[in-house]
Amino acid sequence: MSDPFLLGAVYGLLIAVLSYKLRFLTASGAAAAFILAVLIYGVGEWQWTVPILTFFVLSSLLSKVGKRRKASFEHVFEKSDVRDAGQVLANGGVATLLAVASITFPQYEFYTSYLGALAAVTADTWGTELGLLARGSVTSIVTCRPVPPGTSGGVSTEGLVAGVGGAMAIALSGYVWYADVRTAFWIVVAGVLGSFVDSLAGTLVQARYRCVMCGKLTERRTHCSEVAEQTGGHGWVTNDVVNWVCSLTGALVVWATTIM
Numbered sequence: 001m002s003d004p005f006l007l008g009a010v011y012g013l014l015i016a017v018l019s020y021k022l023r024f025l026t027a028s029g030a031a032a033a034f035i036l037a038v039l040i041y042g043v044g045e046w047q048w049t050v051p052i053l054t055f056f057v058l059s060s061l062l063s064k065v066g067k068r069r070k071a072s073f074e075h076v077f078e079k080s081d082v083r084d085a086g087q088v089l090a091n092g093g094v095a096t097l098l099a100v101a102s103i104t105f106p107q108y109e110f111y112t113s114y115l116g117a118l119a120a121v122t123a124d125t126w127g128t129e130l131g132l133l134a135r136g137s138v139t140s141i142v143t144c145r146p147v148p149p150g151t152s153g154g155v156s157t158e159g160l161v162a163g164v165g166g167a168m169a170i171a172l173s174g175y176v177w178y179a180d181v182r183t184a185f186w187i188v189v190a191g192v193l194g195s196f197v198d199s200l201a202g203t204l205v206q207a208r209y210r211c212v213m214c215g216k217l218t219e220r221r222t223h224c225s226e227v228a229e230q231t232g233g234h235g236w237v238t239n240d241v242v243n244w245v246c247s248l249t250g251a252l253v254v255w256a257t258t259i260m
């Protein structure tokens, strides 16, 4: 059992089954999580596993917080809180590619950029999940005008604080392995910037639809069992595409600061 990939398969199976049972992941999401677990534990054992596990556990739990209050927004979002393979790969794909790349080119930057990618998706998830519970005002990141809670690109103080908290959690989760305050600072900045880019892309280029039956605005291609009418954005820019961009931004910001 000394082969880390074999051990990764054991842990991955455990996580996949547990996440499926707890309704954190769909069957396809659990299968994707298993593959990511084998690769990441196999490549970097606990040093690489602890940060992504921090993201996964805390984000999954937060999705369940205030579920009743959030239910009023469910018709808006493309995806539910039970994550599928597309969401798992959108949140963990860039991080996993960096982990795999680090086998060929073992460099410090791969690890810190990996943390940047995870900080961005964590800041985004925490900001969205807790921002939805905000009671204060919500401002559009694009127009700087007040918008209703749950609006794509809406930013609240609560969401911003939660986003910074999420990025800090990731910076801390890997701290013993890079042990540098300046790097920790940039990981948090990268996370927050990544979540801003996510909000901007979500507002400006993500496909938007209006239900032809109930008239509600939504990210979903179908609503009330009917194909919805596209009102803006590009058809191929789904929520998953926006999340890929978010994590890539986080990774690139940290990478840029290490070569400065």
Ligand SMILES: [Zn+2]
Binding pocket: 211, 212, 213, 214, 215, 216, 223, 224
């Ligand atoms: Zn509808």
